[in-house]
Amino acid sequence: MQHDGNLVQxxxxxxxxxxxxxxxSFTDGKGDNMSLNLDNDGHLYMLNSTSFNIKDLTTGGYDDTNRTIYLMKIDSDGIFRLYSYRLDRNGNRSVIxxxxxxxxxxxxxxxLNGYCVDVDSxxxxxxxxxxxxxxxxxxxAGCERNFSSDSCKNDDGKIQYTIQAAENTVWxxxxxxxxTSTTREECETACYEDCNCEAAMFNDGKCTKQRHPLRYGRxxxxxxxxxxxKVGIYSSINEPRKHADEPKDGNGKLLIIGLSLIGFSIMVxxxxxxxxxWSRVFRYKRFSTDSNIRLCENVTPISFSFSEIEAMTDNFQEEIGKGAFGTVFKGTVMLNGLTKFVAVKRLDNISDQGEREFQNEMRIIGRTHHRNLVRLLGYCHDGANRLLIYEYMINGSLSDVLFTPERRPCWIDRVEIARDVARGLLYLHEECExxxxxxxxxSQNILMDENGQAKISDFGLAKLLKPDQTKTFTGIRGTRGYVAPEWxxxxxxxxxxxVYSFGIVLLEIICCRRSVNWSLKDEEAILEEWVYDCYQAGKVGKIAGEDEEVDIKQLERMVIVGLWCILDEPTLRPSxxxxxxxLEGTVEIPIPPCPTSFFSSI
Known part of the structure; x- marks a missing residue:
C-alpha cells in the first residue's frame, strides 16, 4: 500500500x-489512509480514512451467509487471489x-536469465x-551460462561468440x-564487436546494449x-562443440595433447x-633423544618412564612455572639432530587413579587438537609419578605479557588474543570429541607462542565430562577473582x-591490569565493578587507557561482551x-544488565 493510496505488486x-x-488497484489520489478490506460478502473493498468505499476490486455477487468463508492471499506464483470455501460442500475451494x-x-x-512463456494457459x-x-x-533459481566467458577474444583476435535471438520478449x-541503429543486423554487429556487451535489445530501430544478468523476462x-x-560458439545449440576425434585444422590433436599434459601434471x-x-610422517616417528626417547605427534600422546623424563629435564633442573596442578620444568628433546624445548608439568594432589584410567584420560586430552590449545605430546605414569609433556611456549603466559608494561601488546593484538582464547574455549565446549x-x-593458564598466538593450557585436568553429562557438582575450583559465583x-x-572466567580475562585483556588490585582506589580495586561504572558513565575510553589509540566502537563492543559473560545468573551468560x-562483530549485542559479582555480594 503506497502513500498515494495505490495498492501495487x-x-x-x-x-x-x-x-x-x-x-x-489504480486507487492513487482517491483519499488518505487507504486500506484493503475483505468483507463478509466476499468482496475486496478499498476504503479511505472515513471508511468510504472507494473501489470494489472484485466483481459479481457472493454468498454472505455463514455457509461460506473467504480467504485472500498472494500465492507462490506471485498472483493475488480470493478464494471461497463452501462449508456445506465439504469445504471445496474455488477461486472467485x-x-x-x-x-x-x-x-x-x-x-535471472530466464523468461516466461504461455503453454496451454x-x-x-x-x-x-x-x-x-x-x-x-x-x-x-534462474539460469547460468553453459560456456566459459573468461575472454571476449582468442589469441588470434577472432571473436569467440555468435549472436542468437529470443524474439517477442520483454525485459x-x-x-x-x-x-544508433536502423536494422537488426547493425545491432547484432554493435554487440558482437563490444566485449562489454553480453546482450542487446532491438525494437523499432532502437538498439540498447546490456550486461548479464537479464531479469523479469516474458x-x-x-x-x-x-x-x-551473445553466446559462446561451441555452446550454441546450432553449432555444437567439436569432438576430440574430429581433428579438423589440427584442433583435435591440440586437444589430445593438452589433456595428456593435464593428466600428467595431476599425476606428478x-x-x-x-x-x-610420507617424509613428514617419517620425521615425526624419528623424534628422539640420545636415550632413545621417542615422541611423535600421533593421535594419542606417548607414554614415558620416569627415568626418561629425568633425562629430558636434566633431573628437573630448570623450573619455569608453578600452578594449581603442579610445577612446570623446561626440558629438551632431539628432533632430526636439532634440540627442541618442551614443558614438563609434574602433577601434584591428583586423585589416585589406576594405570588404565589415567591413560584413558591422557588419550582424551591428547586427541584434543586446536590451534588455540597447548598441545599435549606425552605423559608419564610411573608409580606415584605423574607428569605431562607439552609443547613449549616461548613467550610465557598472557599474565606476563599483559601485566609487564614493556611487553604490553597493542590494541589490535589484544583484540586478536581475546578471539584466540574464545576460539579455544568454544572448541573445548562444543567441538571436541x-x-x-x-x-x-x-591469564596465567593462557600461554603465548612465538607468533603471539594465545593458547589455553591445563585443559582436561580439572574435570572431564562424559558424552551424557552436562553439569557437575564439585568442590570449589579455580582462582579467586576468576571463579564463577555458582561455585x-x-x-x-x-x-x-x-564463560564467567573468560569474561574476567577479557576485561584484563582490555585494561591490561589484574582482576583484583588492592593497591588502587577502593572504587577501582575490583576490575569488573570499575569497568561497569565506567561503561554506565559513558567513559569506556578510560578503560583501555587515556594514552592509547583504540577503536572506540570495538572497545565498547568488547566491554559489553565481557559484562554479559560475568552476569551472576549462569543461564543469562552467552555461550x-x-x-x-x-567479538567478531557479526551479531548485535543488547545492553547488558548490571553484573552482580561475587566480591560485591559478600
Missing part, C-alpha cells in the same frame, strides 16, 4: 516505480477473483540461448549504451522487442604430495562457569559460540 528488491509493477489471469504477469517468476520458463537452469526443475531495461507476442544474446602432483606426506569444562580459566553456592557447574560471534 512489485518484485522484491526493486524501486517502487511503475516500470517494476505488475498489478495495481484474481489480480490477473495471465500467469506470466508476475515479474521474476523465472529467475500455464506459465513455463525458458533459459536464454547459451544458458541452462541453475537447479534442474526449479526455474525460480528489465538496464542498458548501459544506446546505439514472451509477449504483441511486443516486437528482440533480445540478441599426486605423487609429490604423497612423498611429502569429549566436552571439557576447564574450571580454571585465567560458592554449591550449584550445578556447567560450561557457563568458564562461547555467541561470545565469539559478538
Amino acid at each position: 512489485y518484485p522484491v528488491d526493486t524501486p517502487d516505480t511503475a516500470p517494476y509493477s505488475y498489478w495495481s 477473483w484474481s489480480s490477473t489471469s495471465d500467469k506470466r504477469a508476475p515479474k521474476g517468476l523465472c529467475g 500455464e506459465a513455463n520458463c525458458i533459459c536464454l540461448p547459451g544458458f541452462a537452469p541453475v537447479i534442474e526443475g526449479n526455474f525460480t 528489465e531495461d538496464t542498458g548501459y549504451s544506446e546505439v 514472451r509477449d507476442l504483441s511486443n516486437s522487442n528482440i533480445a540478441l544474446i 602432483l599426486v605423487i609429490s604430495g604423497a612423498l611429502i606426506l 569429549t566436552q571439557i569444562i576447564h574450571c580454571d580459566i585465567k 560458592h553456592r554449591k550449584l550445578p557447574v556447567t560450561v557457563k562457569a568458564d 562461547m559460540k555467541k561470545v565469539l560471534l559478538m
Whole structure:
C-alpha cells in the first residue's frame, strides 16, 4: 500500500516505480489512509480514512451467509487471489477473483536469465540461448551460462561468440549504451564487436546494449522487442562443440595433447604430495633423544618412564612455572639432530587413579587438537609419578605479557588474543570429541607462542565430562577473582562457569591490569565493578587507557561482551559460540544488565 493510496505488486528488491509493477488497484489520489478490506460478502473493498468505499476490486455477487468463508492471499506464483470455501460442500475451494489471469504477469517468476512463456494457459520458463537452469526443475533459481566467458577474444583476435535471438520478449531495461541503429543486423554487429556487451535489445530501430544478468523476462507476442544474446560458439545449440576425434585444422590433436599434459601434471602432483606426506610422517616417528626417547605427534600422546623424563629435564633442573596442578620444568628433546624445548608439568594432589584410567584420560586430552590449545605430546605414569609433556611456549603466559608494561601488546593484538582464547574455549565446549569444562580459566593458564598466538593450557585436568553429562557438582575450583559465583553456592557447574572466567580475562585483556588490585582506589580495586561504572558513565575510553589509540566502537563492543559473560545468573551468560560471534562483530549485542559479582555480594 503506497502513500498515494495505490495498492501495487512489485518484485522484491526493486524501486517502487511503475516500470517494476505488475498489478495495481489504480486507487492513487482517491483519499488518505487507504486500506484493503475483505468483507463478509466476499468482496475486496478499498476504503479511505472515513471508511468510504472507494473501489470494489472484485466483481459479481457472493454468498454472505455463514455457509461460506473467504480467504485472500498472494500465492507462490506471485498472483493475488480470493478464494471461497463452501462449508456445506465439504469445504471445496474455488477461486472467485484474481489480480490477473495471465500467469506470466508476475515479474521474476523465472529467475535471472530466464523468461516466461504461455503453454496451454500455464506459465513455463525458458533459459536464454547459451544458458541452462541453475537447479534442474526449479526455474525460480534462474539460469547460468553453459560456456566459459573468461575472454571476449582468442589469441588470434577472432571473436569467440555468435549472436542468437529470443524474439517477442520483454525485459528489465538496464542498458548501459544506446546505439544508433536502423536494422537488426547493425545491432547484432554493435554487440558482437563490444566485449562489454553480453546482450542487446532491438525494437523499432532502437538498439540498447546490456550486461548479464537479464531479469523479469516474458514472451509477449504483441511486443516486437528482440533480445540478441551473445553466446559462446561451441555452446550454441546450432553449432555444437567439436569432438576430440574430429581433428579438423589440427584442433583435435591440440586437444589430445593438452589433456595428456593435464593428466600428467595431476599425476606428478599426486605423487609429490604423497612423498611429502610420507617424509613428514617419517620425521615425526624419528623424534628422539640420545636415550632413545621417542615422541611423535600421533593421535594419542606417548607414554614415558620416569627415568626418561629425568633425562629430558636434566633431573628437573630448570623450573619455569608453578600452578594449581603442579610445577612446570623446561626440558629438551632431539628432533632430526636439532634440540627442541618442551614443558614438563609434574602433577601434584591428583586423585589416585589406576594405570588404565589415567591413560584413558591422557588419550582424551591428547586427541584434543586446536590451534588455540597447548598441545599435549606425552605423559608419564610411573608409580606415584605423574607428569605431562607439552609443547613449549616461548613467550610465557598472557599474565606476563599483559601485566609487564614493556611487553604490553597493542590494541589490535589484544583484540586478536581475546578471539584466540574464545576460539579455544568454544572448541573445548562444543567441538571436541569429549566436552571439557576447564574450571580454571585465567591469564596465567593462557600461554603465548612465538607468533603471539594465545593458547589455553591445563585443559582436561580439572574435570572431564562424559558424552551424557552436562553439569557437575564439585568442590570449589579455580582462582579467586576468576571463579564463577555458582561455585560458592554449591550449584550445578556447567560450561557457563568458564564463560564467567573468560569474561574476567577479557576485561584484563582490555585494561591490561589484574582482576583484583588492592593497591588502587577502593572504587577501582575490583576490575569488573570499575569497568561497569565506567561503561554506565559513558567513559569506556578510560578503560583501555587515556594514552592509547583504540577503536572506540570495538572497545565498547568488547566491554559489553565481557559484562554479559560475568552476569551472576549462569543461564543469562552467552555461550562461547555467541561470545565469539559478538567479538567478531557479526551479531548485535543488547545492553547488558548490571553484573552482580561475587566480591560485591559478600
